[in-house]
Amino acid sequence: MKRREAIKNLMLFTGGTILFSAGLLAGCNSPAGRTFISKQDIYFLDEIGETIIPTTARCGGAKAAKIGLYMKMMVNKCITNEERLIFLEGLKKIEDAAIEKYRVEFLSMNSDQKKELFLNIQLEAEKYKKDNKSKPSAPVHYFQLLKDLIVKGYFTSEIGATEARRYEAIPTRYIGCINYKKGDRVWATS
Incomplete structure (x- = not known):
């Protein structure tokens, strides 16, 4: 068996084992499974x-x-x-x-x-x-x-x-105080 095939088989075996056991354990966490x-x-x-x-x-x-x-x-x-x-x-x-x-x-x-x-x-x-x-x-x-x-x-x-909301993708300047008019949308923040 070549080295690549051995590594591939090992990965498939360990990955399958981990997924299988995770599936079994996940079924135990919830009353409805x-x-x-x-x-x-x-x-x-x-x-x-x-x-x-x-x-x-x-x-x-x-x-x-x-x-x-x-x-x-x-x-x-x-x-x-x-x-x-x-x-x-x-x-x-x-x-x-x-x-x-x-x-x-x-x-x-x-x-x-x-x-x-x-x-x-x-x-x-x-x-x-x-x-x-x-x-x-x-x-x-x-x-x-x-x-x-x-x-x-x-x-x-x-x-x-x-x-x-109001959104400006690339803010160009900082304005510390903006007047609010009734009905204005709030500014989006990240």
Whole structure:
């Protein structure tokens, strides 16, 4: 066997072993065996984002900013395992709450029903935060985590930075004090 073939076989064997064991361990982390956002979840996340940041006459909403793809990347690669499990359980809670209250899946609800559902969940999240204020180690509420990802993803997207905010790609000078007129958009920051 030549050296290159030996190295290739070794890499395939060790890589396969690592991937196989990671798959087995990942199945143990979540009660439902689900530990990552899938491609099928992107449309669901886009709809959640569009409810929180809808499209207006002036600018596109969260769906136009492809918030589902952003959240998939952030949840799968950037947040802790504990936060990921909270997030995934939160998605299930949203779906369960929609079925319980309106007898339909979240994606089948109209925009007014989605807003009402999220207002109720927001009240629940605020109560949770108030009740756990004295516990610094208390985990974040799933809805707060969801909203934080949506807002950060939207305002760092091209649509959020250029349409919802004022954006100057190459700042030419520093102006320390700018007069604000009612209705002006805030400046995008990096």
